[in-house]
Amino acid sequence: MPIVDLYGHGQLRERLAESISAGTLPASLLLQGPRGVGKQRLALWLAQRLLCTGTKPPCGSCTSCRYVADLTHPDVHWVFPRPRLKDSDPDLEQVRDDYAEATAERAAANGLYAPPSGSEGIYVATVRSLVQRAAIAPAMGNRKVFIIGDAERMVPQEGADMAANAFLKLLEEPPADTTIILTSSEPGALLPTIRSRVAVVRVPLVQDKAVRAFVENPTVKKVLDNNAKATAAERVRVAAGAPGRLLSGETDARATINARRMVDAATSARPAMIHTAALAQGSMGARGTFADTLDALVELLGERARDALHSNDTAGAASAAKAVDAVLQAQTYASSNVSPQLIASKLIRDLSATLR
Ligand SMILES: [Zn+2]
Numbered sequence: 001m002p003i004v005d006l007y008g009h010g011q012l013r014e015r016l017a018e019s020i021s022a023g024t025l026p027a028s029l030l031l032q033g034p035r036g037v038g039k040q041r042l043a044l045w046l047a048q049r050l051l052c053t054g055t056k057p058p059c060g061s062c063t064s065c066r067y068v069a070d071l072t073h074p075d076v077h078w079v080f081p082r083p084r085l086k087d088s089d090p091d092l093e094q095v096r097d098d099y100a101e102a103t104a105e106r107a108a109a110n111g112l113y114a115p116p117s118g119s120e121g122i123y124v125a126t127v128r129s130l131v132q133r134a135a136i137a138p139a140m141g142n143r144k145v146f147i148i149g150d151a152e153r154m155v156p157q158e159g160a161d162m163a164a165n166a167f168l169k170l171l172e173e174p175p176a177d178t179t180i181i182l183t184s185s186e187p188g189a190l191l192p193t194i195r196s197r198v199a200v201v202r203v204p205l206v207q208d209k210a211v212r213a214f215v216e217n218p219t220v221k222k223v224l225d226n227n228a229k230a231t232a233a234e235r236v237r238v239a240a241g242a243p244g245r246l247l248s249g250e251t252d253a254r255a256t257i258n259a260r261r262m263v264d265a266a267t268s269a270r271p272a273m274i275h276t277a278a279l280a281q282g283s284m285g286a287r288g289t290f291a292d293t294l295d296a297l298v299e300l301l302g303e304r305a306r307d308a309l310h311s312n313d314t315a316g317a318a319s320a321a322k323a324v325d326a327v328l329q330a331q332t333y334a335s336s337n338v339s340p341q342l343i344a345s346k347l348i349r350d351l352s353a354t355l356r
Helices: 010-021 039-051 063-069 092-108 124-134 161-172 208-216 218-227 232-239 245-268 271-279 284-310 314-335 340-355
Strands: 028-032 076-079 144-148 178-184 199-202
Touching: 010 039, 028 039, 039 063, 039 076, 039 144, 039 178, 076 092, 076 124, 092 124, 124 144, 124 161, 208 218, 208 232, 232 245, 245 271, 245 284, 245 340, 271 340, 284 314, 284 340, 314 340
Parallel strands: 028 178, 028 199, 076 144, 144 178
Antiparallel strands: none
16 A cells, blocks of 8 residues: 655755756755655655656656555665653664554555654664664665654663764765655754754645645545544645644544543443453554553543533542543553553553542
8 A cells, every 4th residue: 555645845856856867966864844744755755766767757656666655665764753662772673673563554554644742752772773774785776765754853862972973974974875864843953963964955835736635635535534524625724734734633533532432431330341441552562542542531631620620529620630640650651661451451440440
């Protein structure tokens, strides 16, 4: 299942294609622009353009183009913020497995994904794995492309100076067969040592006409319809030039639904419901989603406390506040990598004891 096409950015694409043809494309680039304008999608397009073996690159039909569009090209290495791995010093294989899984998830969603949650980052083990990969020859073609999405989320870590320095050196002098593309919507938050080593390419807002074509793409429309009913014109207005914004609602909506399910199960006190709601939290792979659910739960219970206060129900407000404590405790378990299902099942029982 290929990812959804890149919409808009026609002029920028032309300019980038010209510099590739002229051999003047800088080896280390920073695509900077507002969140949701498609910077990482543009980086993937650029990867396709660089690796295409057809006569009119990117042709979209050669093996290389198809692999990029399926997010399976062995010479395209895409990293982005991820939840911290349980092992504080993971080996490179663990990092690769984690990204393989995350990338497969994005491919399964046709490349339509919500922005990372606040707790996700690009950790030093990821940087190490990039540096190591850059030293290896391409597997398929004659180039390799590294994409580092939301690059401002690279987490400087104590005792990791060697990895950081190796990465700076890589940015400054990539191997001749390597292109490195960073993307950022908060370039001010990037380390100055990184900024000074990349050529900045500004990515503008997408014109409404292209946003409209995006929201009318059947795959996109299906995803957006699952989230909330709206007309194409309304969506174009909400996107305001950044179609990716339309996708952030989906995670929020799903997390809220999961959170409500947990509260309903807790207040029903029916063991079967508790079991089902806990199972619905998925396994280890769903950690990011579970973290979002817990966030939504805190919000939901906060609302409940406020409503109770409004109607002078102090006991109700106190029990909702106590329930929030239980969620906060669950969040600590979640960050220490206990299975979401186990945490959810304990949490629902705790909620059940406080909310009734
Ligand atoms: Zn091609």
